[in-house]
Amino acid sequence: MAYEMVKPPLLEVTRLGVDYVDPPRPPAAALREITFTVQRGEALGIVGESGCGKTTLMLALMRLLPAAGRIVAGSVRLDGVELLDLDAQAMAALRWKRIAMIFQGAMNALNPVRTVGDQIAEAIRLHEGVTARRTLDRRVEELLDLVGIAANRRAHYPFQYSGGMRQRAMIAMALACSPDLIIADEPTTALDVMIQAQILQLLAELRRRLNLSILLVTHDLGIVAELCDRVLVMYGGVMAESADVDTIYNAPVHPYTQALLQAFPDPTRPAQKLAAIPGAPPRLNDLPPGCRFAPRCPQVFARCRTAPPPVYAITPAHAASCFLVEPTEGGAA
Amino acid sequence: MSEPLLSVRGLRKLFPVKTISWRSRQQRFVHAVDDVSFDLAAGEALALVGESGCGKSTLALTLLGLEAPTAGNIRFERQELAGAPAAAWRQARRHIQMIFQDPYESLNPLMTVGEIVAEPLEVHKIGGNRDERRKRILLALEDAGLKPAEHFVARFPHELSGGQRQRVAIAAALVLEPRLLVADEPVSMLDVSIRAEILSLLADLKTRRSIALLFITHDLGTVSAVADRIAVMYLGRIVEIGAVNSVMTAPQHPYTRALLSVVPAPNPRLRRQHIILQGETPDPVNLPTGCRFAPRCPVAVARCRESDPALRPVAADHAAACIRLDDPPLFP
Amino acid sequence: MEQATGGYRGVWRRLRHNPMGMIGLTMLVGAVAVAVLAPWLSPYAPDTVTRVTIMDIYQPPSPVHWLGTDDAGRDVLTNFLYGARVSLTVGFFASFIAVTIGGLLGITAGFLGGRIEAVLMRFTDIMLVIPDLPLAVVIVALTKPSLTNIILVIGLLGWTGTARLVRAQTMSIKQRKFVLRARAVGAGNRYIMRRHIFPLVLPLMVVNTVLVISLAILNESTLSFLGLGDPATLSWGQMLNYAFTRGAMSAGAWWALISPGFGIVWVVLACTLLGQALEQALNPRLLTHHLAADRTLTSLRRLQPDQAPASGTGTQ
Numbered sequence: 001m002a003y004e005m006v007k008p009p010l011l012e013v014t015r016l017g018v019d020y021v022d023p024p025r026p027p028a029a030a031l032r033e034i035t036f037t038v039q040r041g042e043a044l045g046i047v048g049e050s051g052c053g054k055t056t057l058m059l060a061l062m063r064l065l066p067a068a069g070r071i072v073a074g075s076v077r078l079d080g081v082e083l084l085d086l087d088a089q090a091m092a093a094l095r096w097k098r099i100a101m102i103f104q105g106a107m108n109a110l111n112p113v114r115t116v117g118d119q120i121a122e123a124i125r126l127h128e129g130v131t132a133r134r135t136l137d138r139r140v141e142e143l144l145d146l147v148g149i150a151a152n153r154r155a156h157y158p159f160q161y162s163g164g165m166r167q168r169a170m171i172a173m174a175l176a177c178s179p180d181l182i183i184a185d186e187p188t189t190a191l192d193v194m195i196q197a198q199i200l201q202l203l204a205e206l207r208r209r210l211n212l213s214i215l216l217v218t219h220d221l222g223i224v225a226e227l228c229d230r231v232l233v234m235y236g237g238v239m240a241e242s243a244d245v246d247t248i249y250n251a252p253v254h255p256y257t258q259a260l261l262q263a264f265p266d267p268t269r270p271a272q273k274l275a276a277i278p279g280a281p282p283r284l285n286d287l288p289p290g291c292r293f294a295p296r297c298p299q300v301f302a303r304c305r306t307a308p309p310p311v312y313a314i315t316p317a318h319a320a321s322c323f324l325v326e327p328t329e330g331g332a333a
Numbered sequence: 334m335s336e337p338l339l340s341v342r343g344l345r346k347l348f349p350v351k352t353i354s355w356r357s358r359q360q361r362f363v364h365a366v367d368d369v370s371f372d373l374a375a376g377e378a379l380a381l382v383g384e385s386g387c388g389k390s391t392l393a394l395t396l397l398g399l400e401a402p403t404a405g406n407i408r409f410e411r412q413e414l415a416g417a418p419a420a421a422w423r424q425a426r427r428h429i430q431m432i433f434q435d436p437y438e439s440l441n442p443l444m445t446v447g448e449i450v451a452e453p454l455e456v457h458k459i460g461g462n463r464d465e466r467r468k469r470i471l472l473a474l475e476d477a478g479l480k481p482a483e484h485f486v487a488r489f490p491h492e493l494s495g496g497q498r499q500r501v502a503i504a505a506a507l508v509l510e511p512r513l514l515v516a517d518e519p520v521s522m523l524d525v526s527i528r529a530e531i532l533s534l535l536a537d538l539k540t541r542r543s544i545a546l547l548f549i550t551h552d553l554g555t556v557s558a559v560a561d562r563i564a565v566m567y568l569g570r571i572v573e574i575g576a577v578n579s580v581m582t583a584p585q586h587p588y589t590r591a592l593l594s595v596v597p598a599p600n601p602r603l604r605r606q607h608i609i610l611q612g613e614t615p616d617p618v619n620l621p622t623g624c625r626f627a628p629r630c631p632v633a634v635a636r637c638r639e640s641d642p643a644l645r646p647v648a649a650d651h652a653a654a655c656i657r658l659d660d661p662p663l664f665p
Numbered sequence: 666m667e668q669a670t671g672g673y674r675g676v677w678r679r680l681r682h683n684p685m686g687m688i689g690l691t692m693l694v695g696a697v698a699v700a701v702l703a704p705w706l707s708p709y710a711p712d713t714v715t716r717v718t719i720m721d722i723y724q725p726p727s728p729v730h731w732l733g734t735d736d737a738g739r740d741v742l743t744n745f746l747y748g749a750r751v752s753l754t755v756g757f758f759a760s761f762i763a764v765t766i767g768g769l770l771g772i773t774a775g776f777l778g779g780r781i782e783a784v785l786m787r788f789t790d791i792m793l794v795i796p797d798l799p800l801a802v803v804i805v806a807l808t809k810p811s812l813t814n815i816i817l818v819i820g821l822l823g824w825t826g827t828a829r830l831v832r833a834q835t836m837s838i839k840q841r842k843f844v845l846r847a848r849a850v851g852a853g854n855r856y857i858m859r860r861h862i863f864p865l866v867l868p869l870m871v872v873n874t875v876l877v878i879s880l881a882i883l884n885e886s887t888l889s890f891l892g893l894g895d896p897a898t899l900s901w902g903q904m905l906n907y908a909f910t911r912g913a914m915s916a917g918a919w920w921a922l923i924s925p926g927f928g929i930v931w932v933v934l935a936c937t938l939l940g941q942a943l944e945q946a947l948n949p950r951l952l953t954h955h956l957a958a959d960r961t962l963t964s965l966r967r968l969q970p971d972q973a974p975a976s977g978t979g980t981q
Contacts, residue, residue, distance in 0.1 A: 049524040162613045192384040193551060197595035197609045219525055222554070222597025245601045263526045265554030267596040268603060270581045274558050276529035280494050397849050426851035438842035443864050452860075456852045502846075 009037035010079060010180055010213050011061075017073030018053075018060050020284065027070070028284040030056045031237050033311060034074070035319075036230075038181065043207060043214040045224035045245070047260075048234035051281045054217045055104075057234070058183050061215075062101055063091050078181075096127045100174035102167075104186040109170070110158040116169050117154030120144075123176040143172040147202060164195035168202065175206070183215040188223060200227055221264045225249060230317075233257045236282045236292035239311060243318040254320045255297045291322070299324060336411065337372040338545050339396075339513060344369045344405035344415075346388075346395050350618055364617045365391040367569035369405075375512065378539050378546035380560035380577070382553060382592075386614050388569040389549045393515050396547070397431055398422040410512065427457055430506035434518035436498035440490040447486035450474060450505045457509065469508055476542075477504035478534055496527035503534065514538070515547045520555060532558040553596045557581065562650070565589045568617050568625045574644065575651030585653040587630050624656070632657060676868070679946040686942020692935030696928075700749040707743040711899075723918040733920040735904070736911040744899055745924045751900035753932065755816050756882040762820025763881070764827050764874045771831025772866060776839055776858055786832070793825045798887060805893045812895045819884045827873050831866055838865050872943040879936035886929050901925035 018031040031053050038044050048054050059065045061076060063083065076083040078098060083091065103109060111119060120143060121136040130136060141151040147168040158166060167187065174182055184203070188196040200223055206212055216228055224231055224245070231248040233240040233256065241254040252258050262275040279296040282288060288295055290305040297304065303323055311321045347362040366388045373379050381389045394400040396407060398414065407414040414425055430453075433439040440449055450470045453459075460466040474482035477500040490498055499519060506514060516535065520528040536559045539546050548559050556563055557577050564574040565588065573586040584590045591608040598605075610629045615621075621628055623638035630637065637656060644652040680686050699706065708731070721738035724730060732741035774785040801818050808814050838844065838861070847857050888894060889902030890909070904925035908914075913921040 049526060164613055192614070193553070193592060193596055194384060194610050195613065196597075197607060198611075200597075201607070201609055220597065221525070221599040225599045225601040225603075226597050249599060249601050260526065261599060263529045264599050265552075265558065266598050266600060267554045267556075267581070267593060268598045268600065268605075270557035270578060272557075274529035274532060276533070277526035278530075280496070280527075281524070399845070399848055423851050426849070431846070431849040433842050433846060435842055439846050441843040441861055441865075452847065452852070453850045456847075456850050456856060505846075505850075 007039065008080065010040045010042075011038040011215075012077040013037070013061070013074070014077075015074040016057070016060065016071070016076065018056055018065065019070045019072050020068050021070055022068060025285065029237060029287065030069070030284055031060065032073075032308075033321075034234075034239055035311060036232050036239075036242055038213050038215060040180070040213055041207065041211040042230065043203075043216060043228040045228035045231045046215065046217045046234060047219065047221060047224055047231060049219055049260075049281055051236070051283070052234040053237040054234055055185060056237075058101065058185050058215070058217055061183065062095060062099060064095075093127075096123060096174075096179065097177045098179055099181045099183065100177070100179040101183045102170050102174050102185065102187050105190060108166075110166060112158050115155050115157055116161065117144075117156075120154075120169070120173050120176055123173050127177045139176070143175055144169075146175065146206070147172045148198075164191060164198060167191065167195075167199055171199075171202065171206075175210075178210075179212075181213045181215065183217070185217045186219070187216070189218070189220075196223070203227060221249075221261065233260070236287070237284065238292055238308070239319070239321055240293065241318075241320040241322075243320075247318055253314065253318075253325050254322045255299045255324070256293050257320075259296075259298070335374075338375040338377075338410060339373040339547075340406070340408040341372075341396070342370045342406040342408075344392070344395065344407065345403045346391050346400060347403045361618055364388075364569045364620055366395060366402075367617075367620075369566075369569070369571055371564055371571065371574060373513070373545050373547065375545055376539060376543035377562065378536070378548055378560045380548045380550060380556040380563040381566060382550060382556060382563055383566035384551060384592075384614055386568070386617060387566040388617070389566050390517055392566075393431065393517050393547065393549055396515060397429060398426065423457075427509050428512045430509065430511040430514055432499070432502050432506050432514065432516040432519050435522055436495050436502060437490075437522070439502055440498055442490055444490075445486065446474070446479075446488050446490070446493075446501050449490075449501060450508055453505060453509045459509070470504075473504040473508040474501075476507050476538070477501070478530070479504065494527075495523050496531060499523060499531055500534070503531075503538075507538070511544060513545045513547065515549070517549045518551070519548075521550065521552060528555065529558070535559050553581070553593060565592070568614065568620065570625065570654065571644065572626065572655070573651075573653040575648070575653075579648055579651040583648075583651075585647050585651070585658055586626075586655050587632055587657075588626050589653070591631070624654075676943075676946045680942055683942045683945060685938050686946065689935045689938025689940075689942060692931060693939055696749060696932050696935060697753060699746060700753050703746040703750055707740075707746045709740045709743045711743055711747045723913065723916045723921065725918070726920055732924050733918065735918075735921050736907055736913065741904075741920055741924050744904055745901070745928060748899050748901045748904055748925060749928060751812070751898045752882050752885060752902070752928065755812065755819070755885040755900065756878045756932070759816045759819035759823065759881040759885070760874050760877040762816070763823035763877050764870055765824075766821070767824035767827025767873075768831050768866065768870050770824065771828040771833075772835050772858055772862055774828070775832035775835025776854065776862055782832075785828075789825050789828050792822070797822045798884070801884065801888060802891060802893060805888060810893050810895055812898055815885060815888060815893075815895065819881050819888075823877060823880060823884070827870070827877065830869060830873060834866050834869050835862055838862055868947045872940055872947060875936050875943060876940040879933040879940075882929060882932055882936075886925075901928045 013034060013036050016031060016034040019027040020030050021027045034057060036044065046054050046057065056069065059069070060071055071084060086094070110116065117140045120140045124130055124136060124139055140154055144151055144154060149165060149168055161169060188199050191199065203214060204227055207214055216224065218224060228245050230242070230244050232242040233248065233254065235256050240256045241248065241252060248257060249261065252261065259277045263277060265274055266272055277296055282292055288305070290307055291309050294300050294304040309321045309323045311319050312325050312327065313319050314325055344366055345368055346366040347364055350361040350363055369392060371379065381392065383389050391400060395402050402415045405415055409425055410428065412421065412425065414421065447470055450473055451466055454466055454469065460469055470486065471482040474485055479485045479497065479500050493501065519535065520531050523531065532555060535546060538544050546559065550556065560577050562575060563577050563580050564571045565586065566572065567588050573580060573584065573589045580589065581593065584593055591610050594605055594608045608631060612629060615628065621638065623640055624642055627633040627637040642654045642656045644654045645658060646652045647658055717738040721734055722736055724734040726733045730740050730742065732745060735741050735744060770785055770789065774782040801822055804818050805814060844857060844861055847861060885900060886902030886905065889900050890906045892906055894900060894903040894906065905922065908921040
């Protein structure tokens, strides 16, 4: 056994592929060749617009795909354990205890007829088998305190909570079993900008205190810049580019990343001209034959339309799937 | 000085709170819009910015006559609209049109694009024969960027993308050739790459067709793409108003400064001090005495709670409502 | 690709894939066909004057009379076929009246709100509380028992369920943004009710009509069974009435009871199956939000987890 200089990553996703089946039609390729890693305590931002597959990716990691979804390729390793090999029971035992998820619009996912404290306690009860009332109460109060909600609000109902507080409650629920990884799917989309800032501050602090890894899925390039260490840009079900956050924002190589940054307003630079990307993202049952971004790419050339580009490693930490960065000696990642 | 197209003075809209308990006799009100005043010149775009509950949407509805104001004046094209009879509003609605936030919901799923755009003409009985109406519809669709217009006329909303649907809504607003367009969060439900298109369309309509624009949004990043001036609202009041460049680069009111400091910027190298306000925007029912921002204000002092500050000019075309404006710089 | 008819074609497509619905539709179409084609299908003319002897009454099914004869020696099959006409006619017309009244009331109450709604809804509540059948019995007994009267009575008493349903639907449509936009454009109440509310409520009313037809037929059968039917016509309910009151049970003449009973059950079952299937077919598309429309996640049909897809398997 070789002595490993580098700590093994917490989550290692390699060439993940997901299809959506709809007989008699041919299956739709929802995800292809998704590869990334997440270290302990690291925050990875997954950025893309609607239809890019980021929600599918999240569900695939938790193996919660809808009935029509199929993982058809690749591997997902959590601390070395291959998740795709686990049976349903083993996977269920792992959910919430190792990986927890905060869903989009989670604020409305709380049961309106049960108190918030009860719902958080339920997560603990179900996954850790703790039944002692006093232990549960104490744990719930600790969790609420962790997310900045007064302990006595344990007995309140969701309607008595504001939108921001409900989101905090969802975070508390996700932390109930002390997971190593939290997947947050658009956690601040429906919130006001000030509440959003509070939640982001909370996530950053939790990450620091608990050495939590965070997978942040969003379309908002601003919050990714504030919270994340690394970024994965997705388009049409494939990776466009992945790099650390500084590289993505200041030296992107994929034309989509460049165009997306051009289209995203920067409030600190009010005079910036915004440029839209003409056209629309591809529909999964109507994919172009070559690179999925080719129809809209300002730097497209003939080869782009014939074959999809593989993922090239520009540096060990920076990868992009675009023929523009193909190394001259022709090696794929 | 030419008279502004729209002139709002002292506008108030209060909603009575339905009290279930029969014990409390005193009627309480939600102060959705509480003494708002501003001007809008022809061909000018004013951005109305604020968080949820600040009253910006209620203000928009009041300006369109969809809510009756409790008090105040709305002067449009030299005609007083507040409290005016329905006929006067009907006339005014030919010149004031609205675009809504949700491009999926604001179009009737059973109507074709052509029918949707024709609706204003039908309601106001304009455009005598079918041919003339069709011409106007096609023109409006082209102005909204849906080319070729004939291709879209028979489509249904669910066949179009979000950006295209919003363009249909814009076309329906343009068909009557309005002087004022009220856009309530027109791009917040669209993909990032589409937003810039719609925003530049609005900016284009403003300059080319000289249509005044009231642009309501919570997204400070989109403001400068369209607006000439910006007004920041908090709990039903305008706390700062002025030229976009002035307000966004040198905000004076503590609330504006806090907002601008926390709006996420896609720039990881930027190290800003985030002024994160604690708590949430309070209920506009029980308003505190004095400055309504004082409870959350990071630089509030005792005298802030004594009086409610009015808007004071701080620079050319820039005013803010804070009694501490003259104090030495409050923020580093 | 959805075509110019927008949501309606999608509804038909979904209905086609619903086996229960297609069964119900076929059954209903079959019943209507039988009623329409009665003159050609029945072996005897309906008002054949027969010379009746004691031997002709309650004859069991035979090659001459496929369903036997009734208490007056008439061919039961002929009665059944022509009885279909009466029952279905009453069902359709009464249902149409009920749904029209209920629809108008529901839209008005739901849209205008305020005092008008309160008054209309209280009236509806009163009508709901009063038991339909005894009231129908009283009214029909007091007036001349004719087919028209029966249709009117059933129709005028059967609108309450529709009214509530339509009012609820109207209230939810009223909240939708395109109604607000129409108001912002300057549209008045009548325009909005006609152009926006009604087309979206119509599918619901169609479904409701189908379900009310079955109720109306049951009501008519009950009234006839109680002897309040139009003596000049012979509906299925009346066939049952005559059979019961004129000794079919003791004569062991099961054919005289089963035939009309079977007819009623057939049509009611058809309407129920079709009505429920229509409800399901209408539900997802016509009245919903974009989240159900284009997104691939929800637009694909659900498979059973153990069902292998066409190409390869892969984990879930």
